[in-house]
Amino acid sequence: MALDDLYREVILDHYSHPRNKGELPDPDIKVEGANPLCGDELSIFVKLDGGRVAEVRFVGRGCSISQASASMMTEQIKGKTLDEARALAGRFKAMMRGEAVSEDELGELMALQGVRKFPVRVKCATLSWVALEQGMTEFETAKHKVSARASSERP
């Protein structure tokens, strides 16, 4: 197990220079995710326009893997419909479970593939995606603005 597999340069870069960091006023979806095991916390804010993710931001504190993964997620889902975002979340989680996935579908997210070799860290990488899924589900049920909560322990 080489550490380089875990701490790829692109991950460290997202950790040091997170994209789309900050709160978003009046979001359609707000979701707070937590990993009770290690104390990672993050909040995701999504604003929709015509059924697509118009803007997405996050705030949080935690390890490099959880924060970099959230940063990368915001870049990937911007412009996508909720169904497309959900499909990507499914593919990302499948990759983290060790299933075969195509590089075309995941792009830069493939950088997180190495986390699989460090089982206790997988929940760090999936936290933002689990939280996003929870927020989207609650939004689609409520059909109006939601404020949701998610835990990495209940994916």
Add this chain to the structure above:
Amino acid sequence: MLADRIRGDFPILQQRMNGKPLVYLDSAATSQKPRQVIDALVRYYEEYNANVHRGIYRIAEQATEAYEAARRKVAAFIHAARPEELIFTRSTTEAINLVAYTWGRANVGRGDEILLTEMEHHSNLVPWQMLAAERGATLRFVPFDEQGMLEVAEFDRLLTERTKLVALTQQSNVLGTINPVRELAAKAQLVGAKVLVDGAQSVPHMPVDVQHLGVDFFAFSAHKMCGPTGAGALWARYDLLEAMPPFHGGGEMIMLVHLDRSTYKDPPYKFEAGTPNIADCIVWGEAVDYLQTIGMPAVREHEMQLTHYAMRRLSEIPGLRLFGPESPQRRGGVLAFELDVAHPHDVAQILDQDGIAVRAGHHCAQPLHRRLDISATTRASLYLYNTEADVDALVAGLLGVRKMFSPKPTRVGS
């Protein structure tokens, strides 16, 4: 140095991780075991494994005698007045829960208060939350100051006639703070409150005398003091134990059983229902012998010197913030810190690559971390087998983490 003399007793420390010596700095979670203890465990299973307190044959008598000899050794180690004051449990946690379920339910009622501190391990917090919710009692908390020392003036203010119990740790498992238990227990006695001490982090590292401390209940365990996991103990004054209702019901704890009622044995057996953890309790006695041979004052002295050295070396690392008292006299060898550039999980992960074992997280003390306004810390904890070389490896590893995580000026990938 003590560690150089006894390090060879610990087989696990002889192995290499990724080609480097194992640097074990997580003894506050569990200690390593010397060859003497490991051999004693094998000896029990190979030579005299039998159930205790019932067999009329040679090895059953031998097992019973060894089990009771271990009780005498463990009781003497903390200076109990008599061995019958020591109840074997499976952990410190179970010992504290025993008090909450038996003494607590019989003595704590609506409007009563339980005084705790903000530095307690969850095991000395959650049982009291459960008891308070059930009985309508209130929990109060003594805060700690910037250096991690309990604010005694606040203790004095919070201790009242309503206080039924004071429950506190003798040594913090995060800050390392050694609390003034004797001083606080004397004050508690004046208002008629009982005092329970969580000794999980103190008994392995310093001489402890429960009679001198003037406390009522004292909980601790084997696995942090060179003994096996799965064995713990509750010490309490005999008159308290006599008055307390039993904990679990079942075999071993009864005198006469009828279909509708039973009579119970005297302490400690009243509180030891079912077949006990015979092997691990016996072997705990071996761990006590091991530590007694070295001498607890020598263990404490070694750790104080090494803590002093570690604090000096850690202060050389830029961006490192160490928690707890500044004076090694007032703390144990538990060194929790944060590093500005990296999260504790990343720190621990990178150190692991160099064969350095530290703990990352909230160390079962979430309220303490919330009070410090951080979500997690990295914790290195020392014991009698640790050396300056272990500390040097930690410092070198942390400098490596800093290098890896220092922000690069240019962005890649976007």
